[in-house]
Amino acid sequence: MSVEHYWAPRTLDEALGHLAGGDVTILAGGTDLMPQKNAGRVRLGRGLLNLSRVDALRGVAVEKGCLRIGALATITELLAHAAVREHADVLAQACDRFASDQLRNAATIGGNVCNASPAGDTLVPLLVLDAEVELASRPNGSVATRTLPLAAFLTGPGRTARAPHELLVALRVPLRRAPAVGRFFKFGTRPALDISTISIGFAASRDGGTLRDVRLAYGAVAPVPMRSHAAEAALDGAALTDATIARAAAAAREDVRPIDDVRASAWYRRELVFNMTRRILDDVAHA
Amino acid sequence: MSLTREIGFVLNGVRTRATVPVAMSALDMLREVVGLTGTKYACGEGECGACTIVVDGRSLCSCLLFAVDCDGRELTTIEGAERDPLGARLEQAFVDCGAVQCGFCTPGMVMQAQHWLQAHPGASRDAILRAIEGNLCRCTGYVKIVDAIERVAREAP
Ligand SMILES: Cc1cc2nc3c(=O)[nH]c(=O)nc-3n(C[C@H](O)[C@H](O)[C@H](O)COP(=O)(O)OP(=O)(O)OC[C@H]3O[C@@H](n4cnc5c(N)ncnc54)[C@H](O)[C@@H]3O)c2cc1C
Ligand code: FES
Ligand code: FES
Numbered sequence: 001m002s003v004e005h006y007w008a009p010r011t012l013d014e015a016l017g018h019l020a021g022g023d024v025t026i027l028a029g030g031t032d033l034m035p036q037k038n039a040g041r042v043r044l045g046r047g048l049l050n051l052s053r054v055d056a057l058r059g060v061a062v063e064k065g066c067l068r069i070g071a072l073a074t075i076t077e078l079l080a081h082a083a084v085r086e087h088a089d090v091l092a093q094a095c096d097r098f099a100s101d102q103l104r105n106a107a108t109i110g111g112n113v114c115n116a117s118p119a120g121d122t123l124v125p126l127l128v129l130d131a132e133v134e135l136a137s138r139p140n141g142s143v144a145t146r147t148l149p150l151a152a153f154l155t156g157p158g159r160t161a162r163a164p165h166e167l168l169v170a171l172r173v174p175l176r177r178a179p180a181v182g183r184f185f186k187f188g189t190r191p192a193l194d195i196s197t198i199s200i201g202f203a204a205s206r207d208g209g210t211l212r213d214v215r216l217a218y219g220a221v222a223p224v225p226m227r228s229h230a231a232e233a234a235l236d237g238a239a240l241t242d243a244t245i246a247r248a249a250a251a252a253r254e255d256v257r258p259i260d261d262v263r264a265s266a267w268y269r270r271e272l273v274f275n276m277t278r279r280i281l282d283d284v285a286h287a
Numbered sequence: 288m289s290l291t292r293e294i295g296f297v298l299n300g301v302r303t304r305a306t307v308p309v310a311m312s313a314l315d316m317l318r319e320v321v322g323l324t325g326t327k328y329a330c331g332e333g334e335c336g337a338c339t340i341v342v343d344g345r346s347l348c349s350c351l352l353f354a355v356d357c358d359g360r361e362l363t364t365i366e367g368a369e370r371d372p373l374g375a376r377l378e379q380a381f382v383d384c385g386a387v388q389c390g391f392c393t394p395g396m397v398m399q400a401q402h403w404l405q406a407h408p409g410a411s412r413d414a415i416l417r418a419i420e421g422n423l424c425r426c427t428g429y430v431k432i433v434d435a436i437e438r439v440a441r442e443a444p
Contacts, residue, residue: 002289002290003289003290003309003310004290005290006290006292006309006355008355008356008358027353027356029351030351030352030356031333031348031351034351034352034353035331035332035333035351038331038332044310048309050353050355050356052356076345099333099421100336100420100421100422101346101399101403101417101418101420101421102333102336102339102346102347102399102421103333103348103351105345105346105347106345106347106352191420192417192420193334193420193421
């Protein structure tokens with residue numbers, strides 16, 4: 001079976017209408033889809049739906065207590081946006097470590113989230129930021145939307161809770177009042193164009209010498225990017241002493257569920273989790 | 288038979304129409320349908336930058352871009368680089384600095400450097416290194432390429 005229809009609609013309504021027909025492949029920047037198609041890992045559906053002209057899916061804005069990021073926002077756009085730096089610095093840091101300029105110019109955040117790679121670089125900061133995904137569909141003529149936490153959206157490697165007739169419309173990051181610290185760390189063999197061996201996202205608010213509202217997430221160490229609630233609990237409300245840092249790093253090492261693959265062994269990943277968590281927290285303690 | 292689409296775009300300043308299979312890459316369209324072979328095919332998967340072109344002001348790997356998505360857009364390839372004074376100066380600087388050996392990476396390097404310097408005039412050497420981190424060169428060791436781009440960044444336009 002080959003592609004029988006190609007659509008490049010301008011409105012969300014039209015896009016959702018095409019999607020309702022079933023067996024449709026969604027195209028955004030194409031940076032995952034093209035190589036996956038070429039390698040035979042993805043079969044294109046009966047319809048190919050190019051989202052790139054749907055203006056309603058663009059843009060980054062602060063509204064109703066959250067930072068709303070349109071699904072088509074590119075990594076380059078996120079890097080350039082002052083509101084992303086201000087409200088989601090950990091995401092901006094991850095965007096700076098993403099692939100290369102040419103890739104950042106094409107790759108969209110919606111594509112990164114829907115591709116749901118365990119190593120997807122925006123997923124770790126988005127988990128740290130308690131992001132929610134906004135999905136839309138047009139089941140019987142009128143547009144229906146639903147929102148769910150990113151953690152519930154990611155169900156396995158390459159798998160999400162998105163129904164075939166749903167489109168990811170936007171990501172929402174709740175704004176926080178307290179001044180925050182954020183760190184993103186990506187371990188690879190070279191600085192550019194590398195898939196994360198592991199990645200770590202950290203955010204918290206500072207209350208004098210102690211941390212509150214601590215969030216720590218890890219990529220490429222489990223079937224889906226994950227939070228380490230045990231490590232968070234070890235840090236929450238505690239002063240950042242050497243002992244606390246060591247306890248949190250050890251808790252994270254216990255929590256992760258890595259596998260052996262071409263990039264690293266499971267053992268090595270655990271050691272990275274321990275050592276790099278410690279390094280990040282040391283850095284925060286001395287900042 | 289795979290589905291085809293007729294699309295229209297502006298290529299190096301010239302209105303162009305092409306009929307392309309919907310799953311074809313923009314790189315294959317340029318080389319095989321339009322017949323402009325300056326844009327190179329090397330890795331075919333976004334890793335090397337040899338296929339870099341500029342689309343609506345953004346540099347992209349044309350091997351990852353669906354050709355049908357070019358509909359209504361403005362494309363610049365290495366064949367059109369010299370239409371812009373910056374592109375012409377970059378090409379001359381690559382020659383003057385000896386930044387070309389086999390030349391396979393050169394079209395992508397020039398297009399990426401042009402895109403970057405357009406947005407970041409006067410970019411520092413460090414910024415130039417970051418700008419071309421998606422472009423691989425197997426011959427030169429990069430120093431002369433960075434020299435060439437830096438020379439253009441330093442010159443008054
Ligand atoms: C050389 C190279 C380097 C890379 N480096 C990195 C890296 O450093 N870090 C990283 O995280 N990733 C990296 N990637 C992967 C890829 O670039 C990203 O995942 C990118 O964000 C995908 O976005 P896209 O717009 O190109 O998605 P597409 O390829 O267009 O789509 C990806 C998937 O999501 C679906 N989809 C897209 N948008 C929507 C939507 N709005 N609603 C529902 N479904 C949708 C598509 O159907 C497809 O299955 C790299 C890829 C390449 C080729
Ligand atoms: S051929 Fe496109 S990046 Fe290598
Ligand atoms: S000159 Fe040969 S690859 Fe760069």
